Amino acid sequence: MDPAPLADAGVLDAGSGALPARGARPSHLRALIPFLALLALAVVLPLTDNDYYALIATRAAIYWVLISGLNLIVGFAGQLAIGYVALFALGAYTASVLAAGTVLPPAPVVLALAGGTAMGAASGVIVGLPALRLRTFYFAMTTLGFATIVTQVALGWQSVTGGGVGVAGPSLPAPFDTAWGLYYLCLGIAVLCTWMTANIARSRFGRALVATREAEVAAEAAGISKPALLVSVFLFAGAVAGLAGGLFASLQTYITPDAFTFDLSLLFFIAVLIGGRGSILGPLLGTIILTMLPEVAAPLAAWSTFVYAILVLVIVLAIPGGIAALLDFRSRRPLPRDRAILPHLGALGELLNADRAPVALALRGVALGFGGVRAIDGLDLDVSSGQVHGLIGPNGSGKTTTLNVISGYYAPQEGTLTAGAATLPSRMPSSRARHGIARTFQTPRIIGEATVLQNVMVGGTTIGQASFAEALLSLPRQLRDERRIEATARLALDAVGLGALADVRADRLQHSELRFVEIARALMLRPAFLLLDEPAAGLSPDEIKRLGALIRAISRRGVGVLLVEHHADLIFEICDEVTVLNLGRVLAHGTPAEIRAHKEVVSAYLGA
Amino acid sequence: MLASIVASGLAMGAVYALIGITYNTMFATSRVMSFTAGMLGMLGGVLGSLFMLRWGLPILVSLPLTLLACALVGVVTEFVAVRPVLKSLDQHLYVLSTLAVALMIQQVTAIEWSTEPRPFPSLLPMGSGMWDEKYWLPVIACAVTVAGLEYLYRRTLVGRAFLAVAEDNFAAKALGLPERNLRVASYAMAGAIGALAGFSGGQLLLAFFANGPLLNFYGFIPVALGGLGNNRGAVIGGLALGLFQQAANFTFGGIFASVAVFVLFIAVLLAAPQGLFGTATARRV
Numbered sequence: 106m107d108p109a110p111l112a113d114a115g116v117l118d119a120g121s122g123a124l125p126a127r128g129a130r131p132s133h134l135r136a137l138i139p140f141l142a143l144l145a146l147a148v149v150l151p152l153t154d155n156d157y158y159a160l161i162a163t164r165a166a167i168y169w170v171l172i173s174g175l176n177l178i179v180g181f182a183g184q185l186a187i188g189y190v191a192l193f194a195l196g197a198y199t200a201s202v203l204a205a206g207t208v209l210p211p212a213p214v215v216l217a218l219a220g221g222t223a224m225g226a227a228s229g230v231i232v233g234l235p236a237l238r239l240r241t242f243y244f245a246m247t248t249l250g251f252a253t254i255v256t257q258v259a260l261g262w263q264s265v266t267g268g269g270v271g272v273a274g275p276s277l278p279a280p281f282d283t284a285w286g287l288y289y290l291c292l293g294i295a296v297l298c299t300w301m302t303a304n305i306a307r308s309r310f311g312r313a314l315v316a317t318r319e320a321e322v323a324a325e326a327a328g329i330s331k332p333a334l335l336v337s338v339f340l341f342a343g344a345v346a347g348l349a350g351g352l353f354a355s356l357q358t359y360i361t362p363d364a365f366t367f368d369l370s371l372l373f374f375i376a377v378l379i380g381g382r383g384s385i386l387g388p389l390l391g392t393i394i395l396t397m398l399p400e401v402a403a404p405l406a407a408w409s410t411f412v413y414a415i416l417v418l419v420i421v422l423a424i425p426g427g428i429a430a431l432l433d434f435r436s437r438r439p440l441p442r443d444r445a446i447l448p449h450l451g452a453l454g455e456l457l458n459a460d461r462a463p464v465a466l467a468l469r470g471v472a473l474g475f476g477g478v479r480a481i482d483g484l485d486l487d488v489s490s491g492q493v494h495g496l497i498g499p500n501g502s503g504k505t506t507t508l509n510v511i512s513g514y515y516a517p518q519e520g521t522l523t524a525g526a527a528t529l530p531s532r533m534p535s536s537r538a539r540h541g542i543a544r545t546f547q548t549p550r551i552i553g554e555a556t557v558l559q560n561v562m563v564g565g566t567t568i569g570q571a572s573f574a575e576a577l578l579s580l581p582r583q584l585r586d587e588r589r590i591e592a593t594a595r596l597a598l599d600a601v602g603l604g605a606l607a608d609v610r611a612d613r614l615q616h617s618e619l620r621f622v623e624i625a626r627a628l629m630l631r632p633a634f635l636l637l638d639e640p641a642a643g644l645s646p647d648e649i650k651r652l653g654a655l656i657r658a659i660s661r662r663g664v665g666v667l668l669v670e671h672h673a674d675l676i677f678e679i680c681d682e683v684t685v686l687n688l689g690r691v692l693a694h695g696t697p698a699e700i701r702a703h704k705e706v707v708s709a710y711l712g713a
Numbered sequence: 714m715l716a717s718i719v720a721s722g723l724a725m726g727a728v729y730a731l732i733g734i735t736y737n738t739m740f741a742t743s744r745v746m747s748f749t750a751g752m753l754g755m756l757g758g759v760l761g762s763l764f765m766l767r768w769g770l771p772i773l774v775s776l777p778l779t780l781l782a783c784a785l786v787g788v789v790t791e792f793v794a795v796r797p798v799l800k801s802l803d804q805h806l807y808v809l810s811t812l813a814v815a816l817m818i819q820q821v822t823a824i825e826w827s828t829e830p831r832p833f834p835s836l837l838p839m840g841s842g843m844w845d846e847k848y849w850l851p852v853i854a855c856a857v858t859v860a861g862l863e864y865l866y867r868r869t870l871v872g873r874a875f876l877a878v879a880e881d882n883f884a885a886k887a888l889g890l891p892e893r894n895l896r897v898a899s900y901a902m903a904g905a906i907g908a909l910a911g912f913s914g915g916q917l918l919l920a921f922f923a924n925g926p927l928l929n930f931y932g933f934i935p936v937a938l939g940g941l942g943n944n945r946g947a948v949i950g951g952l953a954l955g956l957f958q959q960a961a962n963f964t965f966g967g968i969f970a971s972v973a974v975f976v977l978f979i980a981v982l983l984a985a986p987q988g989l990f991g992t993a994t995a996r997r998v
Contacts, residue, residue: 185808235982241805242746243937243982245812250930250978254971261968367926371816378809407824414816421809422797 139386140299143393147292151285159284163356165396166291169389171349172376173298174342176388179377181311182338183318184236185245188252190370192343195228195255196221196350197274197360198266204275207265214355217275221351222344229343230336237332252370259362271361274354291352298345301577303385305341308576308583309562309569309590310334315383315552316563323550326512327626328538328567337573371413372396378420381429383554390428436610444605446621448651450658452600456593457631457662463490464525466542466634466665471510471520472689480506482689484520488634488665493656495676495697496669498686499710504669505547507686508636511667512537512544524634538567541633545626545640549619553612557603560611560622561594564629568593590629597625601655617644624655634665641672653679673711677701685710718959720843724917726955727851728754731858731910732932733939733947738862738903739787740942741879742896743799745807748815749790751929753783753904755922756818757911758833759826762920765834772836779912780905787904790814791897815925822922833915847916854913858906859948875899879942931958934978940988950989 150162171193178186200221203212212220232251236244259266266272280286305311316324317331324331354360372395379394380387399406420427466488473481481503488494496504509515511522516531523529524540537544543564552560568590571583598604601621606614611622620640627635637656641649649672657679660666670676676683677697685693685706692710693703700706735750760782764775794810840846865872877885878895886892910928911918918924934954939946957977961970981989 183805185805187808187812231979234979238986239982242808245808246930246933246937247979247982249926250933250975253926253930254975257971258968261966408820410816410820414813414820417809417813417816418794421806421813425806 140389143389144296151288156284159288160356161396161400163284163288163291164353165393166288166295167349167352167356168373168376168396169295169392170291170298170352171346172373172388172392173295173302173385174345175373176377176380176385177302177305177311177314177338178233178342179374180380180382180384180388181306181314181318182335183241183315183382184233184335185241186233186248186342187245187374188232188248188250188367188370189342189346189373190365190367191232191248191252191255192225192228192346193350193353193369193373194259194362194365196225196347197354197365198259198272198350199224199347200351201272201274201354201360202265205273207272214275214277218348218351221354222348225347225350226340226344229339229346232343233335233339236339237335252367256362256365259365266362269361269363271359274356274358274360275351276358277355287352287356291356294348294352299385299389301341304579304583305338305573305576306383306385307587308571309566309586310337310573310576312555312559312563313566314338315555316566319552319554320550322514322534323546323623323626324563325514325534326537326544327564328535328630329563330535341573341577368410368413371410371417375413375416375420378417379427381427384427384429387427387429387432436613440606440609440613446602446618446648446651448602448621448655448658449599449604450655452596453658453662456596456600456628457659457664461490461633461663463663464541464633464665465489466511466667467521467523468507468511469521469523471507471517471522473506473510473515473517479689481510481517481686484686484689484691486667486684486691488667490633490665491660491663492681493660493666493668493679495680495683496667496686497671497673497676497683497710498692501688502686503689504686505638506689508544508638508667508669511636512542538630541630542636543627543630543632543634544636545620545623545638547638547642549616549623551611551619551622553610555611556608557611557614557622558591558594558598558607561597561625561629562590564597564626565590565593567630593629594625597628598622600628601625602651617648620644621652628659632664634667635659636667636669638669639671640668641670641675649675714963716843718963719956720848721917722956722959723952724848724851724914724955725959726952727855728910728914728918728928728951729931729935729954730855730948730951731851731906731913732928733935733951734858734862734944735903735907735910736933736936737942737944737947738899738906739795742875742892742899743791743795744802744882745795745799745811746933746936746941747790747795747807747811747903748929749786749794749811749818750903750907751927751932752815752818752925753786753907754911754914754918754928754932755822755925756783756786757908757913758915758918758924759822759831759911759920759922760908761912761915762831762833763826766832776912780908783904783908784901785904786818787900787902787907788897790904791900795896795900815929819922819925822925826920826922828922830919830921833918833920835916847914851910851913851917854909855948855951858909859944862944871895871898931974934974936988937978937982938989940990943988943990946988946990 150158175186175189178184200217202208203220204214204217232248235247260268281290313324313329313334316329357364376391376395377388380391399409405412468484468486471481471484484507498504510517513532513534527540529540530536569586571586575583595607598607601624603618603621641652644652653675656666680697683697683700684691685700687709693700693706732750732754735753736746739745739747757779760779761775764770764778794814795807798806798810837846866876874890874895877890878892882892935947935950938950958970958974961973
C-alpha cells in the first residue's frame, strides 16, 4: 500500500495538525483529480457517436464493476482470487435464466439482475470459505476449480443454460435499451462502485484488510477477526461480480460458455496486479488499458493468454508495486536525518483514562510443552493495574512463550488464564483486544507500505462501531468513527514522540522508531494490560531512558504492564515487581531490590 | 456397472495421485506449490501422441523422450518461476509466477498442437473390457512411481539428501548439502512424474491442451486431502477421489459429479484444514 495510491483513494490525510481538519482538504481534492478527469472523458464519450466505442467503453465499465470488488480481495487483503470469471458467469446466467423464465416464471429485468447479484454474493462467500482458514494457495486453487466447474455446468446443463447454444441475456427497458443508454447505466454503476470501494479503502475495514495481509499476527492482536472481515468483503465482491455478469449478459444480448473463458479471469486479476496493491486508481487504469489492448492490437488476440502470462511474470519479478508504485513520488523525498523520539507524556493523560476500576491478569499453573520440551512448566503470574511487572530470565526460559499464551497464540496444556473475572479463551488471539490486552512484538510487526498514522490506526480497529455496510456508504456513524480513530491515533503518536512522522511510510523509519510505533498502536486500545516483548532491543541508551519514562508513565495511568526485557538496568529502574524465569519455572519473584540480591538469580542470569 | 466404476475410478485416481505426487515432489525441496503440475500431465499426453502418432516413433523411444522433455520443463520452471521468488516465500508470489509459466505452456500447446482432443495410441495390445490397458496402466505407473520414490528416499544417499532439504532447508545447507542442485533435480523428477501421469493415462484423457487446468485442480485435491508433502496421503486421496468421482459420474451424470467433487473438497478442507494425514502448522509468533 503506497501513499500515492492511498491518497488517490483519499485514505491519506496530509494535514499536519494534531487534530483532523473537517471537510475536504486540498490533498483530498488533488487525489480526486484523476478520477474526475476520467469521469469527464467518459461522460463526453457519446459525442463521438461511434457505437463501437460505446461497446468497448461499456465493457470496460462492466469489467471495472467486478474488478473494483476484486481489488479489495486481491489488492488489499492480498488473497489470490484467480478464478473470478466464475462469479461473473454465474451472475450472467442467473440474470439471463431468470429473465427468460426457463426455470421460474419470467422475472422483471431488475429482479433478474438482483438475482444475479445475490447469486454472486452467495457464491463469493462459498468459494472464499477455504481462504478463512487455509494458506493462500488453497484459495487460488478453489477459485480456479470453481471456474472450471461453472463452465462445465454451463455447457452440460442444457435444459437451463442452453448448453453450447447459449441463452438470451436480459433486455433492459428504455432508456437503457440503446447502446449509449446502457453505457450510461454501466458508467453510473461503475462510479458508484468506485466510490464504495474507496470508502472501504479509507475505513478501518480497508486498513484491517491490509493489516491481515502484511502483519496478520499484529492484526489479530489488535482485535481484527480475519474471517468476519473476509466474509464481508467476499459478499461485496461477489455481489458486484454477479451484477457485472448480469450487465454483461445484457450487453452481449446472448451468452454462451465461450464468453467466460479463463482469459477473462486473467484480465480481471492482472488489472489489479498491474494497478498495484492497495490502490484504486491503479487498477482502474489497468482495467481500461487491458480492455482496450486486444482492440488496439488485434493480431495479438490469439496469443492473449500468452501475453497476459508474460505480463504477470514481468510484474511479479520486476515491478511488484505496479503502476501505483511507479507514480509514488512522495516517498522519494528525504526525511530529516537528525530526528529524535521525544515522548510527550502529557498526551497520555488525554489518551488513557486513569480512574477506571483496577483489574488483575492472573496465570495459575500454566504449562505448555513443545514436543519433549516444557517451555513453561506450572507458571503463576499476576499483573495488576498501575504496576510494571518485569519478566526476565535467560534465553529459552519461556518469557515470550508466556506472552504468547496470554495473547492467545498458544493454548496452555494446563492451568488457567483470567483477566478480572473473565477466563480468557485459548487460541483466540483476536479476542484479547476486547479484554483490554494489547501487546508489541520482538520484531516489530508493521505494515511497511502504509503510513505511520495508518499503522497506528490499525490498533484502533475495535474502537469503530459502524458496520461494513455503513462504511461502504460512508454514513454519519462511519465518519464519526474515522474522526475518532484518527484523533486517537495522532494523540498516541504524540504521546510516544512520533507525531512529526505521522504521514511517512512506515518502512522508511528506523528500527527504534518502529518499536515506538508499535507501542502507539497498542495504546489505541486504551489497554488495561500492555505486554511489551523486548521493547528496548536495538535502542540507544538515550532512547532506552525515554522508553523507561514512557512505560512508567503509561503504568501510572492505570495500565498493568508486563515487560519482557534483557536490559537489567531498565528492569530494575522501572519495575514494581520482577519475576525471574528459568527453564519454564519461576526462579524468583519480588521487588527489584530483592531480585538483585537473590543468589540463584545472580548466578543463573545476572552474573556477579 | 460396479466393476467399470471401480476400473475407471482407480485409473483416474491413479492419474490424480501421480499429479499429486508431482506437486509434492516440487513442494518438498522448495515449499512451493506449482501450477505447472497439471500442465506436465497434459504435456505427457500431448508429447506422447506427438512422438508416437505424428512422428511414428516406437514407444521405447517415445516414453523416455517424453519424460526427458517434461523434466526439462520442470527445470525451466525452477529457473524462471521458482528461484526468483524463493526469497519472499511468505508473499506467495510463486502462485502467480508458476501460474504464468503454466499458462504459457498451455497456450503454446493450444496453438502449436491443437485445441481439439487428439487420440493417444494404444501402448500394449493387451486386455479388453474392464481389463483394458487404459485402466491398469495408470495404476501400474502410480505403483511403480511410489515404490521408486520410497526406494530413493529410504535407501539411497541422494534420496536422504532430498529428505534432509525437505525437512529443514537451512540445516541442510549448513551441513553442506547442495540445496540448489537438489531443488533443480527435484523439479526435473517432478516433471518426469507428471509426464508419466499423462502418458500412462493418455488413452483416458487423450492428448488435449485443456487437460492442464483440470489435472491441476483434480491433482491438487489428493494433496489437500492427504496433507502437503505426504505422498502416501496423495495416493490414498487420489484413488478415493477417482472412485468418488466415477461413482458420482455414473449415478448423477458428468456435470453434477464435478459439482459433488467440488463441494466435497470444500467440506473436507473446512473440516480438516491440514488434510486427513497432515500435521499441524509451525509457530507463527
